[in-house]
Amino acid sequence: MSELEKNFHAPMMNVLLCVADDKLFLGHRNSDWTGIAPILEADIAFSSLAQDDIAHSSAFYELISSVTGQNPDQIAFSRQINEYRCADIVTKSDQFNWAAAIARQFYCNVYDYIRLQSLSNSTWTPLANLAKRICAEQAIHVDHVTSWIEHLGQGTEDSKNRIQHALDEYAPFASMLNESPEGIEKLFDGGVLINEGCLFTAWKEHVIQIVNKSGLTVSIEPCSVVGGRNGKHDEDFTRSLAELQEVFLTDPAAAW
Amino acid sequence: MLSEARTHVPEITGDLESTEVDNFPIWEVFTQKKESDVHLHAGSLSAPDASFAKQFAREHYGQDQECANMWVGLRESFLSNDGCDESYEVFVQKNAGSRHEHVGCVEANNGKDARDKCKKQFIKGDAFYTIWTCPLSALSKIESDIDMIWREATDQSYRLARGYSKIVRQKWDALRATKSVDKYQSEDLKETF
Numbered sequence: 001m002s003e004l005e006k007n008f009h010a011p012m013m014n015v016l017l018c019v020a021d022d023k024l025f026l027g028h029r030n031s032d033w034t035g036i037a038p039i040l041e042a043d044i045a046f047s048s049l050a051q052d053d054i055a056h057s058s059a060f061y062e063l064i065s066s067v068t069g070q071n072p073d074q075i076a077f078s079r080q081i082n083e084y085r086c087a088d089i090v091t092k093s094d095q096f097n098w099a100a101a102i103a104r105q106f107y108c109n110v111y112d113y114i115r116l117q118s119l120s121n122s123t124w125t126p127l128a129n130l131a132k133r134i135c136a137e138q139a140i141h142v143d144h145v146t147s148w149i150e151h152l153g154q155g156t157e158d159s160k161n162r163i164q165h166a167l168d169e170y171a172p173f174a175s176m177l178n179e180s181p182e183g184i185e186k187l188f189d190g191g192v193l194i195n196e197g198c199l200f201t202a203w204k205e206h207v208i209q210i211v212n213k214s215g216l217t218v219s220i221e222p223c224s225v226v227g228g229r230n231g232k233h234d235e236d237f238t239r240s241l242a243e244l245q246e247v248f249l250t251d252p253a254a255a256w
Numbered sequence: 257m258l259s260e261a262r263t264h265v266p267e268i269t270g271d272l273e274s275t276e277v278d279n280f281p282i283w284e285v286f287t288q289k290k291e292s293d294v295h296l297h298a299g300s301l302s303a304p305d306a307s308f309a310k311q312f313a314r315e316h317y318g319q320d321q322e323c324a325n326m327w328v329g330l331r332e333s334f335l336s337n338d339g340c341d342e343s344y345e346v347f348v349q350k351n352a353g354s355r356h357e358h359v360g361c362v363e364a365n366n367g368k369d370a371r372d373k374c375k376k377q378f379i380k381g382d383a384f385y386t387i388w389t390c391p392l393s394a395l396s397k398i399e400s401d402i403d404m405i406w407r408e409a410t411d412q413s414y415r416l417a418r419g420y421s422k423i424v425r426q427k428w429d430a431l432r433a434t435k436s437v438d439k440y441q442s443e444d445l446k447e448t449f
Contacts, residue, residue: 036265039280039302040301040302041301041302041303041308041312041315041316042312044312044315044316045311045312045314045315045316048315048316048319049315051414051415052407052410055410055411055412056409056410058410059409059410096265130409133409134409134410136404136409137404137407137409139404140314140404140407143311144311144314144315147307147308147311151304151307151308
């Protein structure tokens with residue numbers, strides 16, 4: 001179907017905001033590394049991938065806009081804190097520890113990939129088409145960050161310790177990627193999204209497979225707290241949002 | 257504007273004992289804009305191994321213009337006279353300062369032999385500056401039909417020089433249209449001097 005029924009609007013916008021907000025804030029956080037990543041080529045690559053994430057988020061804000069009629073920039077930049085739907089791992093500060101940035105990127109990229117795969121089976125065709133196109137690009141992100149996990153895991157004792165520590169530290173926040181967006185059951189019941197089983201299980205298996213192959217370990221528990229997907233955010237998120245909004249709010253009506 | 261995090265970048269960039277990160281080997285990258293184009297030398301990069309060289313090449317040289325296919329090989333393998341009996345891709349630089357261009361593939365015993373065969377088969381007495389050769393076994397090929405390079409799911413024109421200039425020109429035109437040229441110039445002079 002190309003038109004989304006009215007009673008699915010609210011839950012669907014919730015799901016789309018989860019994707020768009022995750023990618024907007026992850027891209028923003030990763031762009032902190034532009035100019036100062038540990039080696040020149042990693043710097044260029046990480047910045048390029050960050051640009052991709054922001055472009056992807058923009059495509060999802062535009063899809064939301066096509067339903068609600070709001071301006072995509074307004075959606076991205078002028079909501080209240082509790083109206084943002086990202087999981088807070090995307091704004092967790094990495095303290096300019098490269099291993100932490102890679103661990104965060106790894107968990108988020110694999111999750112995005114699995115989620116996009118699932119969304120590409122939606123019976124709402126505009127979403128299925130967009131998810132399919134972005135998913136093909138997301139595979140590159142996963143490929144790239146997997147290369148980093150493998151290299152760090154199989155590099156020196158020092159690199160192995162650093163990435164292992166970062167993976168352990170971020171694992172609890174990574175689980176929160178799996179917090180259910182409000183109303184998603186309604187989309188499953190209505191046949192708009194296809195519930196092919198647990199995204200959490202698919203994500204966890206994918207993560208563990210790469211981590212183990214790289215000579216590392218990780219312990220992942222299901223998410224049991226209410227967090228970003230339901231609008232409950234931590235301080236790092238609030239700080240990131242203030243940064244993102246600073247320029248926009250000086251003149252919300254400006255044309256860019 | 258810098259993010260708040262950027263105002264707290266640690267001054268010491270690392271506590272690694274070794275500075276080996278700065279001494280990775282150099283890789284040469286060739287890109288093909290469209291399937292019908294030849295592979296042209298795009299530039300070089302430094303990377304610890306072939307797998308990272310491919311990853312970095314895809315983001316660095318594969319994203320500043322449309323890119324159909326991409327070849328990456330160690331600089332050494334392009335310059336070496338040695339090698340064994342196999343196929344070699346050969347690249348000719350016609351003038352000093354111009355980019356190496358892929359001209360074909362030859363069967364040869366080693367790098368020197370491949371260069372000689374390139375002269376005979378492809379250059380045929382024409383002027384040239386340098387020849388690079390690379391054994392097929394030392395060349396990583398990224399082919400976009402199986403391994404995506406250039407991305408098109410979203411508008412990527414911001415990555416391109418022409419995309420940028422188009423948008424900027426539109427903005428300048430719009431700004432100029434709001435004022436007469438005389439007024440614009442007089443303000444410009446006043447602000448500048």
